[in-house]
Structures are given as structure tokens and as C-alpha cells.
Amino acid sequence: MSAPAEPWVRQHIMRSSGPGRALTHAAVMAKRHLIQIPRIPELIVFATIQPIMFVVLFRYVFAGSIIVGANESYINFLMAGIFVQTVAFGSVATGIGLAADLQQGLIDRFRSLPMAPSAVLTGRTIADLVRNMFVVGVMIAVGLLVGFRPDGSLFGWISAIGFLLLLSFTFSWVGASVGLAVRSVEVAQSAGFIWLFPFTFASSAFVNPANMPGWLRAFVENQPMTQVVNAVRTQILGLSPEAARALSISEGAEWRALAWLLGILVVMVPLAVRLYRRAAARPR
Amino acid sequence: MSDHIPTSRGPAIVAHGLRKSFGDVVALDGVDLTVKAGTVFGLLGPNGAGKTTAVKILTTLLRADDGTAEVAGLDVVRRADELRSRIGLTGQYAAVDEYLTGRENLEMFGRLYNLPTDVARRRADELLAQFDLADDASRVVKTYSGGMRRRLDLAASLIIFPEVLFLDEPTTGLDPRGRLRMWDIIEELAAGGATILLTTQYMEEADRLADRIAVLDRGRVIAEGTTDELKAQIGGERLEVTVSDEGDLPRAVDVLRTHCGPEVQVDAERRHASVPVTAGARALAAAVRELDGAGIHIDDLSLHRPTLDDVFLSLTGRVAAPTEEEAAGDGGRAPATEGAR
CATH class of the missing domain: 3.40.50.300 (P-loop containing nucleotide triphosphate hydrolases)
Structure with missing residues (x-):
């Protein structure tokens, strides 16, 4: 090996700081994760096989025995729940990825670089957003193949996809916080899923809460996942107010969903950034 | 820039x-x-x-x-x-x-x-x-x-x-x-x-x-x-000899003293002698020739370079093994220690 004597790159270092640098570095990090996706088997499963499996399984296993009301077929009812569930479960990958970065000493390296401190997290959550957009696309296609016939308007679809993207982004920050707090890939995997189960299954994702016992219904109808499912369902199915009521969707679900998601985001972003700084600074 | x-x-x-x-x-x-x-x-x-x-x-x-x-x-x-x-x-x-x-x-x-x-x-x-x-x-x-x-x-x-x-x-x-x-x-x-x-x-x-x-x-x-400087402080390299027959030990010590230096340490029980040397390889070669010439049978002859253990032993009087507490404070980044935290 022979080292070039002149430190020629130094004159090219861009003097940058503030939001410009944060954006550039976030884009560099997002690119890193997008390159990774097709190379990490778990991520391919998360992104394609798992959502396809859920759509097909729920469609054929439950559709015969579940009557949801309002003359909606189960597949039509189901899809909003499947969208939300898949996007929410995708947040676990965010946490696993960050825990892996910590374990492998990559976070230490990033912190030794003249990097915007937020870029590691924003880069990853943005890449996860892109991945989830792809996932939703796959699910819509599969849904249409197995009988999903929504009546929503174009505007309804646009707003439903907006909700799903906001859900993806918000939950990625939750997943990031979990990954940074537990600091190990294995724990991030289980801890990332464990809290999602009650919120996903004790919600309106797969069944009409009208048939649940009262105490459970009280939880189900007031928790954030239900609000997001209801908002997406109303929009993609183009539900009339009567039909919505028949599916236990009270008026204003969209606003409540928006408020929940923005509220969680406002809490989780600073928390994740704090955990990032602290986790990276702890000795290992 | x-x-x-x-x-x-x-x-x-x-x-x-x-x-x-x-x-x-x-x-x-x-x-x-x-x-x-x-x-x-x-x-x-x-x-x-x-x-x-x-x-x-x-x-x-x-x-x-x-x-x-x-x-x-x-x-x-x-x-x-x-x-x-x-x-x-x-x-x-x-x-x-x-x-x-x-x-x-x-x-x-x-x-x-x-x-x-x-x-x-x-x-x-x-x-x-x-x-x-x-x-x-x-x-x-x-x-x-x-x-x-x-x-x-x-x-x-x-x-x-x-x-x-x-x-x-x-x-x-x-x-x-x-x-x-x-x-x-x-x-x-x-x-x-x-x-x-x-x-x-x-x-x-x-x-x-x-x-x-x-x-x-x-x-x-x-x-x-x-x-x-550090090596001077801890003694640098040592030449170590183990003789086959305990009776040969005094003569071996004489050889070491003549060719390597006066500070020979002797462990009679282990039929072992050692001496600090400066020109290690040359001293080793000379010792082999002289011991052989004197008809002394040896089990082992080696040049011992100071290790971190020697540095520690010499500087602190104890072996350089981390206590559990210290290892937790720094040391390995293996996932195992993380899990134990």
C-alpha cells in the first residue's frame, strides 16, 4: 500500500451546518437503508410475504364466519385493518435495525463523524416510510385479486394513504425508541411486537367492536389504532354516515386519528433523539 | 473548511x-x-x-x-x-x-x-x-x-x-x-x-x-x-534455562553470570535459572554454545519477552486481570455483557 501524500480531499469538505446538513445526511442514511432492503431477507419478508400472507389468510379463513354489518363484505371490511396492522408491525424493523447498529458499533462511528445528530433517526424513518408505501401497494394489488372492491373516491384513497404514511412514520419513531432503549436485536424483536398485539387485535381492525363485551369495547373504541383503522376504512370504502355507524365508527374518526398520530409523534421524536444520544454515549 | x-x-x-x-x-x-x-x-x-x-x-x-x-x-x-x-x-x-x-x-x-x-x-x-x-x-x-x-x-x-x-x-x-x-x-x-x-x-x-x-x-x-524506558523499568527480556540434572544447576548459573550478567535468579526446585539480557538473540546463541560446551544437559532454554502481565506484575505487584466490576465499566462490547447489564 502506498498512501497519497497530499490530503487532497480536505479542500473539498463542504462547510455546512443546520437544516441543510441535517437534510443531506438524512438522505444519505435513507439511501443506505433503501439499498439494504433487498439484501436483508427479514426485510423482504416484512415487505412482501408477510402482508400477502395476512391478506390471503384473513380473507379465506375468516370471511365465511364473520359478518360485519352495513352490507359490507368481509374482505372490504378487512383491508383497512390489514393495512394498519402491516404498517404498524413494520415499525418493529425500525427498532431492530437501530439495535443492530448499536450492537455493531456503527452508532459510535456515526457519532464520531461531523454528522447532524438527528440524521441517523430521520434517515431510517424516512426509508421505512418508503418501504411501507411499497408494502401498501403490494397489499392493494393482492386485495384486488382476492375480491376487495372498495367504493371510496380518489380523494378518499389519497387521504387513506396519507393516514397510513403518517402511521408508518409515527410508529417508526416508537420502534426507534424501543430499539434504542433495549439495545439488543433479540429484545428489540420481542419488545417491538409485544405492545403491538393488544393494540392491533383489541381494535376494530378485524371485527366490528359492537360484538365485544362492554369493558373491552370501552378500550377498543378509545385507543389510537381503532381511530386510524376507522379513518382509513371510512375513506377507502366511502362509507355513508349510517354505514359507518353500523360498523361502530362514530363521526370524526379522521380527526381523532390525526390528533392521536400527531400527538404520539410529538412525544416520540424528542424521546427517540434523547435515547439516541444517551444510548450511544453509554459504554459497552 | x-x-x-x-x-x-x-x-x-x-x-x-x-x-x-x-x-x-x-x-x-x-x-x-x-x-x-x-x-x-x-x-x-x-x-x-x-x-x-x-x-x-x-x-x-x-x-x-x-x-x-x-x-x-x-x-x-x-x-x-x-x-x-x-x-x-x-x-x-x-x-x-x-x-x-x-x-x-x-x-x-x-x-x-x-x-x-x-x-x-x-x-x-x-x-x-x-x-x-x-x-x-x-x-x-x-x-x-x-x-x-x-x-x-x-x-x-x-x-x-x-x-x-x-x-x-x-x-x-x-x-x-x-x-x-x-x-x-x-x-x-x-x-x-x-x-x-x-x-x-x-x-x-x-x-x-x-x-x-x-x-x-x-x-x-x-x-x-x-x-x-518502560522496558528498563520492568527489566526487559530474560533468558531462562531449565537444566535436566539438578547437579548441573550451579555450573549453568556460572555460565549465565559470565555471559549475560550478574543478576541471575535461581529456582533450585524447578532446576531453573533466569537472567536479564539486553541483546537477547545473541545472548541466547552464546548460552547454547557455552552450556553445550560445558556438557550441561538442558530441558528448556528460552528468551522471555515482557508481556503485559510482566509489566503489571512489575508495576503493581498483581496480575493484569480485570475484576468483574472493571470489565463492566469498559472492556468488551460483546452482546453477552450487554444482556447481563
């Missing part, structure tokens, strides 16, 4: 009274360091001595509880961001992305050092060639050997020609061949005028690479000097 002049006159690293505790565990207990620009400084100590903690403070990853430090003339706390554009860090484990290729890794780190895309790419190619990774540049790092990963990791820390390079146990976990290769690379960097602070558990490594060495024990510097 500053119009900076590569070789400044002042020291590259100055630290005063660095202290750091993690809960009850004291990792650094008042460490002073001065490293001259253009030299290689070895921080030698067992697991848990505080080496990694010191490196983390000097590279802005950790904040000291007390004390001050300047690297490349910049305070590590107040001018941390500026400093990060001037240093390179290679940690204990190859911190590169397994799912990116070698080239993608270097390009990414170049961009994060605020280089424009085309410059980052050119520099990546230059480093890949320099570290014999050009043929594997388009392969995902997951397929690299341990030695290749380490080389890529080191390349990443050299992207901006850092004024000060930190190498935290650069050869831990490498096979002997990988270790020799890494030593060659570090020696070439040093010959090129780089300022390097390296930590190691191996006396041999510090001896070969470093101009000056500080021995760290339980968060304190217990000895500092050039390798020669």
Missing part, C-alpha cells in the same frame, strides 16, 4: 485530569496524557482499565465528568463538531455496514464527512486500492473476512486524512496473519507522519508500533515513557 496547516507545532492531544464514572464504577480516575504530533502513542492496559473510555472522551463520544482535553488544538466538548471533521476513529469491532458493499460504505462515510458525492466516490476508490480491497469493492461486506472488514473500517477512518487517528484495539480478534498485516498498515501510516493513538492489551503490539506508551490500570496512568 479551514485553511489548516497539517503539522502544527503543538501537541496533538492534551488531556488533564480526566475522570469518568458509570454508576459506582470508576472508569477513569484522573488521567493526564500528552501526545506529540506525528507520533504513535500506545495506551496499554487490560480489559476494564479505561482505555476505551479514554478514547471515547477524546473522540467526543462521551463527556468526562471532570477534566479537560484538547485534540488537534480543539476542546473535545466546546468544539466537538469542528473536531469531528479532523479525526478518525476505528473502534474495537469493525463498524461498517454489513449489507452495503465496500465501496458503498466508504462513499456513505465520505458523504457524512461532508464531501460532495463525486469527491466521496474518488476518495473511496483511492482507499479501496490502497487497502487491497479494489477487487472486492462491489461485494457486500457480509462476505468479507475479518481482516478485510478491519481494513475497510480503518479505511473509513482515513477518508479525510485525519490529523489524529484513534485506533481502539485495532488487532483484537484478528488471526496472526491479519494482525501482522494490520501492523504493517499502521507502521506505514506512522511513517507517513500520521498522529495515532492506539490502545492495546498486547505489550508486543505497543512495543512494535508506539513511540511512547502509557500503561493504564484501573483508570490511572501507572507508567509512561518510551518503550525502552
Whole structure:
């Protein structure tokens, strides 16, 4: 090996700081994760096989025995729940990825670089957003193949996809916080899923809460996942107010969903950034 | 970008009274360091001595509880961001992305050092060639050997020609061949005028690479000097002889005394004698000839080079094994210790 004597790159270092640098570095990090996706088997499963499996399984296993009301077929009812569930479960990958970065000493390296401190997290959550957009696309296609016939308007679809993207982004920050707090890939995997189960299954994702016992219904109808499912369902199915009521969707679900998601985001972003700084600074 | 002049006159690293505790565990207990620009400084100590903690403070990853430090003339706390554009860090484990290729890794780190895309790419190619990774540049790092990963990791820390390079146990976990290769690379960097602070558990490594060495024990510097000074302090190499027949021992001691020096230590029970030597290999050859000439049968004859254990034994009177507490405070980053936390 022979080292070039002149430190020629130094004159090219861009003097940058503030939001410009944060954006550039976030884009560099997002690119890193997008390159990774097709190379990490778990991520391919998360992104394609798992959502396809859920759509097909729920469609054929439950559709015969579940009557949801309002003359909606189960597949039509189901899809909003499947969208939300898949996007929410995708947040676990965010946490696993960050825990892996910590374990492998990559976070230490990033912190030794003249990097915007937020870029590691924003880069990853943005890449996860892109991945989830792809996932939703796959699910819509599969849904249409197995009988999903929504009546929503174009505007309804646009707003439903907006909700799903906001859900993806918000939950990625939750997943990031979990990954940074537990600091190990294995724990991030289980801890990332464990809290999602009650919120996903004790919600309106797969069944009409009208048939649940009262105490459970009280939880189900007031928790954030239900609000997001209801908002997406109303929009993609183009539900009339009567039909919505028949599916236990009270008026204003969209606003409540928006408020929940923005509220969680406002809490989780600073928390994740704090955990990032602290986790990276702890000795290992 | 500053119009900076590569070789400044002042020291590259100055630290005063660095202290750091993690809960009850004291990792650094008042460490002073001065490293001259253009030299290689070895921080030698067992697991848990505080080496990694010191490196983390000097590279802005950790904040000291007390004390001050300047690297490349910049305070590590107040001018941390500026400093990060001037240093390179290679940690204990190859911190590169397994799912990116070698080239993608270097390009990414170049961009994060605020280089424009085309410059980052050119520099990546230059480093890949320099570290014999050009043929594997388009392969995902997951397929690299341990030695290749380490080389890529080191390349990443050299992207901006850092004024000060930190190498935290650069050869831990490498096979002997990988270790020799890494030593060659570090020696070439040093010959090129780089300022390097390296930590190691191996006396041999510090001896070969470093101009000056500080021995760290339980968060304190217990000895500092050039390798020669340290060796003089701990006694340097020893020639050790074990004779087959106990009756031959006095004659063997005579031979050693005549050819090597007066300070012969004798252990009659083990039929063993040892003596400090300066010209080790020559003394060994002479001893073989003389012992053979005198008809003394020997079981074993060897040249013992001082190890970290000897340094510790000599400096502290105890063996250089970390206590559990100390190991938790610094030392290994293995997932196992994390889980136990």
C-alpha cells in the first residue's frame, strides 16, 4: 500500500451546518437503508410475504364466519385493518435495525463523524416510510385479486394513504425508541411486537367492536389504532354516515386519528433523539 | 473548511485530569496524557482499565465528568463538531455496514464527512486500492473476512486524512496473519507522519508500533515513557534455562553470570535459572554454545519477552486481570455483557 501524500480531499469538505446538513445526511442514511432492503431477507419478508400472507389468510379463513354489518363484505371490511396492522408491525424493523447498529458499533462511528445528530433517526424513518408505501401497494394489488372492491373516491384513497404514511412514520419513531432503549436485536424483536398485539387485535381492525363485551369495547373504541383503522376504512370504502355507524365508527374518526398520530409523534421524536444520544454515549 | 496547516507545532492531544464514572464504577480516575504530533502513542492496559473510555472522551463520544482535553488544538466538548471533521476513529469491532458493499460504505462515510458525492466516490476508490480491497469493492461486506472488514473500517477512518487517528484495539480478534498485516498498515501510516493513538492489551503490539506508551490500570496512568524506558523499568527480556540434572544447576548459573550478567535468579526446585539480557538473540546463541560446551544437559532454554502481565506484575505487584466490576465499566462490547447489564 502506498498512501497519497497530499490530503487532497480536505479542500473539498463542504462547510455546512443546520437544516441543510441535517437534510443531506438524512438522505444519505435513507439511501443506505433503501439499498439494504433487498439484501436483508427479514426485510423482504416484512415487505412482501408477510402482508400477502395476512391478506390471503384473513380473507379465506375468516370471511365465511364473520359478518360485519352495513352490507359490507368481509374482505372490504378487512383491508383497512390489514393495512394498519402491516404498517404498524413494520415499525418493529425500525427498532431492530437501530439495535443492530448499536450492537455493531456503527452508532459510535456515526457519532464520531461531523454528522447532524438527528440524521441517523430521520434517515431510517424516512426509508421505512418508503418501504411501507411499497408494502401498501403490494397489499392493494393482492386485495384486488382476492375480491376487495372498495367504493371510496380518489380523494378518499389519497387521504387513506396519507393516514397510513403518517402511521408508518409515527410508529417508526416508537420502534426507534424501543430499539434504542433495549439495545439488543433479540429484545428489540420481542419488545417491538409485544405492545403491538393488544393494540392491533383489541381494535376494530378485524371485527366490528359492537360484538365485544362492554369493558373491552370501552378500550377498543378509545385507543389510537381503532381511530386510524376507522379513518382509513371510512375513506377507502366511502362509507355513508349510517354505514359507518353500523360498523361502530362514530363521526370524526379522521380527526381523532390525526390528533392521536400527531400527538404520539410529538412525544416520540424528542424521546427517540434523547435515547439516541444517551444510548450511544453509554459504554459497552 | 479551514485553511489548516497539517503539522502544527503543538501537541496533538492534551488531556488533564480526566475522570469518568458509570454508576459506582470508576472508569477513569484522573488521567493526564500528552501526545506529540506525528507520533504513535500506545495506551496499554487490560480489559476494564479505561482505555476505551479514554478514547471515547477524546473522540467526543462521551463527556468526562471532570477534566479537560484538547485534540488537534480543539476542546473535545466546546468544539466537538469542528473536531469531528479532523479525526478518525476505528473502534474495537469493525463498524461498517454489513449489507452495503465496500465501496458503498466508504462513499456513505465520505458523504457524512461532508464531501460532495463525486469527491466521496474518488476518495473511496483511492482507499479501496490502497487497502487491497479494489477487487472486492462491489461485494457486500457480509462476505468479507475479518481482516478485510478491519481494513475497510480503518479505511473509513482515513477518508479525510485525519490529523489524529484513534485506533481502539485495532488487532483484537484478528488471526496472526491479519494482525501482522494490520501492523504493517499502521507502521506505514506512522511513517507517513500520521498522529495515532492506539490502545492495546498486547505489550508486543505497543512495543512494535508506539513511540511512547502509557500503561493504564484501573483508570490511572501507572507508567509512561518510551518503550525502552518502560522496558528498563520492568527489566526487559530474560533468558531462562531449565537444566535436566539438578547437579548441573550451579555450573549453568556460572555460565549465565559470565555471559549475560550478574543478576541471575535461581529456582533450585524447578532446576531453573533466569537472567536479564539486553541483546537477547545473541545472548541466547552464546548460552547454547557455552552450556553445550560445558556438557550441561538442558530441558528448556528460552528468551522471555515482557508481556503485559510482566509489566503489571512489575508495576503493581498483581496480575493484569480485570475484576468483574472493571470489565463492566469498559472492556468488551460483546452482546453477552450487554444482556447481563
